[in-house]
Structure formats: C-alpha cells, structure tokens
Amino acid sequence: MSNDASTPTDFEVVILGAGMSGLCMAIQLQRAGIADFVIVEKSAGIGGTWWDNRYPGAQVDVPAPAYSFSFAPNPHWTHRFADAPEIQRYQQRLAESHGLLQHLRLGLGITEARFDADAGRWRLRLDNGDALSARFFVCSTGALSVGRWPDIPGLADFQGQLLHSARWPADADLAGQRIGVIGTGSTAAQLVPALAPVAARLTVFQRTANWVLPRVDRRYGGLDRWLGRVPGYAPLARRFWVQVMEWGRRGFDEGTLARRLLIAIANAHRRRLVPDPALREGLAPSYPVGCKRIIYSNDYYRALGRPQSELVTAGITRITARGVLTDDGREHELDTLVCATGYDTLHPLSGIRIEGQGGWLLSEAWRDGANAYLGITVAGFPNLFLMLGPNTATGHTSTLLYIEPQADHAIACMQRVRREGRRWVSVRADVAAAHDAAQQQRLATSVWSRCRSWYRAENGRIVAIWPGFTAEYVRAVRRPDPASYELG
Numbered sequence: 001m002s003n004d005a006s007t008p009t010d011f012e013v014v015i016l017g018a019g020m021s022g023l024c025m026a027i028q029l030q031r032a033g034i035a036d037f038v039i040v041e042k043s044a045g046i047g048g049t050w051w052d053n054r055y056p057g058a059q060v061d062v063p064a065p066a067y068s069f070s071f072a073p074n075p076h077w078t079h080r081f082a083d084a085p086e087i088q089r090y091q092q093r094l095a096e097s098h099g100l101l102q103h104l105r106l107g108l109g110i111t112e113a114r115f116d117a118d119a120g121r122w123r124l125r126l127d128n129g130d131a132l133s134a135r136f137f138v139c140s141t142g143a144l145s146v147g148r149w150p151d152i153p154g155l156a157d158f159q160g161q162l163l164h165s166a167r168w169p170a171d172a173d174l175a176g177q178r179i180g181v182i183g184t185g186s187t188a189a190q191l192v193p194a195l196a197p198v199a200a201r202l203t204v205f206q207r208t209a210n211w212v213l214p215r216v217d218r219r220y221g222g223l224d225r226w227l228g229r230v231p232g233y234a235p236l237a238r239r240f241w242v243q244v245m246e247w248g249r250r251g252f253d254e255g256t257l258a259r260r261l262l263i264a265i266a267n268a269h270r271r272r273l274v275p276d277p278a279l280r281e282g283l284a285p286s287y288p289v290g291c292k293r294i295i296y297s298n299d300y301y302r303a304l305g306r307p308q309s310e311l312v313t314a315g316i317t318r319i320t321a322r323g324v325l326t327d328d329g330r331e332h333e334l335d336t337l338v339c340a341t342g343y344d345t346l347h348p349l350s351g352i353r354i355e356g357q358g359g360w361l362l363s364e365a366w367r368d369g370a371n372a373y374l375g376i377t378v379a380g381f382p383n384l385f386l387m388l389g390p391n392t393a394t395g396h397t398s399t400l401l402y403i404e405p406q407a408d409h410a411i412a413c414m415q416r417v418r419r420e421g422r423r424w425v426s427v428r429a430d431v432a433a434a435h436d437a438a439q440q441q442r443l444a445t446s447v448w449s450r451c452r453s454w455y456r457a458e459n460g461r462i463v464a465i466w467p468g469f470t471a472e473y474v475r476a477v478r479r480p481d482p483a484s485y486e487l488g
C-alpha cells in the first residue's frame with residue numbers, strides 16, 4: 001500500500017510488528033486514550049512469529065491459559081499446548097475485537113528511522129519509499145523473526161529442495177522423500193515427529209543433544225470450555241500455570257530440588273522412550289540443563305526411533321549437490337534439506353538504520369552486543385521503545401508475562417512527555433550502563449554462560465535472556481522510576 005493524499009502519515013505512535021507484543025502495545029495504547037497509532041507489519045497477516053512459522057507441528061510449549069493476555073482470556077483453546085494456527089486465530093480475534101484492523105498496514109517494512117530532536121519526532125522510511133513520522137516509535141519485532149541459515153560450506157550447491165523452518169512454504173509436500181533436518185532445537189523437535197511418518201527416509205543431523213522433558217498436554221473438552229466462561233476461572237487457571245512455571249525457574253539454579261527433579265525426569269523420559277542403547281547414548285546431553293531452551297516433547301524421541309529415521313551425530317563437513325557430507329566420509333543423499341537452525345537473535349533490528357540523538361546509530365551503540373534498560377529503552381534513542389528487547393527472553397515461562405509490563409512501562413514514559421509538554425524522554429546513560437553491567441555480572445555466573453545458544457554471543461555476552469524470576473522483572477518494569485529518565 002502506498003501513501004496517497006488521504007492516507008495519514010503523521011502519528012503519535014508507530015508500532016513496528018503485529019505479533020503478540022505489537023498487538024498488546026496497540027491495545028494498551030487505546031486503553032491509555034492514545035488512539036492515533038499505526039501498526040506496520042512486513043508480513044501479509046497478523047501474528048508475527050505465529051504467522052511466519054508454518055512448519056508442520058508448530059506449537060507453543062507454554063500452557064495456553066498462560067499464553068493469553070491477562071485482559072483477554074481465551075475459552076476456545078482446544079489443547080493445553082495450542083498449535084500455531086490456533087494461536088494465530090487468537091491474535092486475529094484480538095485484533096478484530098479491539099478494532100485494530102483499521103490501524104494496520106500490512107506487507108510493509110521500515111528501512112530507516114531517524115530521531116529529529118528539534119521536533120521530538122521519529123522520521124521513518126518504509127520499504128515502498130513512503131515516509132511516516134511519529135512522536136513515539138515502538139519496535140515490536142521480537143527476537144525470533146529473522147531465520148538464520150547455518151554457516152556450512154556448500155549450502156548453495158544443494159540441488160534438491162532447501163527449506164528453512166521459519167519460512168515454510170504453504171505448498172511444501174515432502175511425502176515419500178529422503179529428508180534431512182539440520183538442528184535439534186525446539187523447532188526440530190516439533191518438525192521431526194511431523195515429518196517422520198511421511199518421509200521415505202529421515203536423517204537428523206545433530207550437533208548438540210538437548211534436554212527433553214515430557215509434554216503434559218491434554219485436549220480441552222466441553223467442561224474446560226464451559227469453565228473458561230465462568231467468571232473468575234480463566235484468571236485463576238492463568239495464575240495457576242504462571243505459579244507452576246515460576247517455581248520451575250528454580251531448576252536453572254544449581255543445588256535446587258527443582259533442578260534435581262528436572263534432570264531426573266529428563267533422564268527417565270529418555271530411558272523410557274529410547275530403548276536402543278546406542279541411540280540413547282547419542283541423545284544424552286552433555287551440557288548443564290537449562291543452558292539452552294528445554295524441549296518439551298513426547299514424540300521427538302519416538303520419531304527418531306522409527307526404522308526409517310537416522311540420527312547422525314558425526315559433524316557436517318559440507319553440503320554437496322546431492323546431500324550432506326559428514327566428517328566420517330559418508331554422503332547422505334537427500335531430496336529435501338530442512339534447516340531448523342533457528343534465528344538471528346544477536347543482531348536485533350539490524351535490517352533498519354536507526355539513528356538517534358546526534359546521529360548516533362543503534363548498530364554502533366550495539367557493536368559489542370544489544371542491550372537496553374530493562375530491555376525497553378536505549379540511551380541516546382529518545383522516544384524509542386523496544387518490546388521483547390535484549391535480555392527479556394525467558395526459558396521457563398510465557399513471554400506474554402513480559403510483554404504486558406513492557407507496554408505499561410513504555411506508555412507511562414509516553415504519558416509523562418505528553419503530560420509535561422516535553423518533546424522527548426530518554427533513559428539516562430549512567431542508569432542504562434549500570435543496569436547492563438549488573439545484569440551481565442549476574443548472567444556471567446548463571447547456567448546460560450555454560451554453553452553455546454541463541455541467548456549468547458560469540459564474545460560470551462548473554463544478549464537474550466532475563467536472569468531472574470518473572471515476578472522480579474514485572475516489579476522492576478511496570479512503573480518506570482522517573483529518576484531513571486531524562487526529558488527534553
């Protein structure tokens with residue numbers, strides 16, 4: 001869509017991204033009485049990662065009652081662990097019931113953003129050449145939006161079908177094929193059980209064996225849906241799951257009962273589901289539990305044990321025209337090679353040139369790794385708010401619990417600028433630096449410092465994960481400390 005004379009170009013708020021965090025921000029803005037906003041979304045529909053990720057088997061691994069906003073319980077969930085289309089439908093209903101469709105501009109990206117300090121406005125350039133401006137700019141693109149291809153030589157030489165899990169083609173038909181999957185993370189653990197029954201042969205290339213816990217899923221029946229409509233039940237169910245998961249957070253700390261339980265359950269799960277000793281040994285993790293995202297699955301191990309499946313633990317030498325050559329000299333011939341190799345989480349917003357005060361570029365500010373005060377604001381970038389920014393990912397609970405207070409925090413900052421008749425608000429550089437130093441110090445001795453993962457950069461800096469309990473984050477974020485911010 002291109003701007004014409006009747007399309008507004010100047011807004012109080014521009015929100016980039018129509019996933020969970022963008023939708024939440026839009027709804028909270030409306031509640032705060034700010035209706036002059038637009039949501040710019042690169043994809044053709046609403047949902048963010050749940051729109052983009054259409055690989056077979058895509059599901060959430062957090063119980064659905066906690067994967068709904070506190071202000072929008074959903075009595076329609078069909079399973080405790082909802083699948084991607086069901087979550088996308090929840091998001092669509094959310095957008096429709098809150099009148100957000102009229103605020104959406106789909107199929108558009110932002111390429112440049114420059115803060116005009118004199119006017120106290122962000123000047124934005126879209127990928128169709130159009131310009132927008134806004135007093136406040138909210139980046140709600142999420143950590144998991146840009147798929148990452150593996151850095152393996154020869155990838156471009158492969159003559160078969162090459163797919164990435166994060167951009168699954170709607171018409172992909174892999175039935176009867178020799179399929180290879182690179183990666184053994186949360187995505188692969190969902191894809192592999194979906195592909196195994198249709199593949200002629202399924203080869204899974206594992207670099208690291210991961211910790212797998214049972215997925216205590218169940219179908220929600222009529223009684224659940226009836227209860228879901230009983231006033232007070234949905235918040236109670238949500239609170240229950242939030243508390244259960246918050247308790248599970250203890251499992252990331254050494255010496256806790258929760259940790260001993262996690263390890264014992266995962267080991268028993270593997271013993272039960274992998275009768276073949278050689279396969280079981282290949283699947284035994286060698287890094288501390290929790291360092292990478294824990295996988296919840298009842299069918300991943302079973303899928304690997306099928307006669308037509310093979311787990312390859314030899315390293316990959318290179319990709320060839322016909323398949324994958326491994327370090328033991330074997331060439332694995334394939335019709336389709338699926339890269340379930342995750343996302344670029346280390347360079348958030350790198351597709352946009354973001355210029356703050358005094359021409360300072362976000363890419364420069366983040367040269368040694370992305371960081372933001374409470375994951376939300378960046379010194380030198382006034383009136384810019386990040387949703388699910390650096391160090392706000394969680395390995396133990398629902399990301400929605402982090403999104404809601406982030407929106408509260410950002411809106412409180414916006415309201416202060418509006419109320420006090422100022423042009424901008426910016427986190428104080430000393431406050432942001434002290435926050436970052438304390439956080440990195442805490443993370444340096446945490447379980448997340450003890451392996452390679454998408455939480456951690458090559459230089460050892462942990463850029464993605466929040467080190468503490470969710471309650472601690474919510475307390476720190478919900479109401480911004482006025483002394484942490486300066487106004488201009």
Ligand code: NAP
Binds near residue numbers: 185207316342
């Ligand atoms: P990921 O956790 O980053 O896993 C990527 C996998 O690819 C890893 O097994 C990695 O091995 C492997 N890999 C990467 N480069 C490789 C290379 N050059 N050679 C061989 N192997 C390579 O990505 P993901 O599985 O897509 O999951 C990302 C995150 O998305 C999850 O942690 C989770 O937060 C979210 N997610 C959630 C769900 C859900 O159920 N809610 C489902 C899917 C994804 P190494 O471990 O050795 O690096």
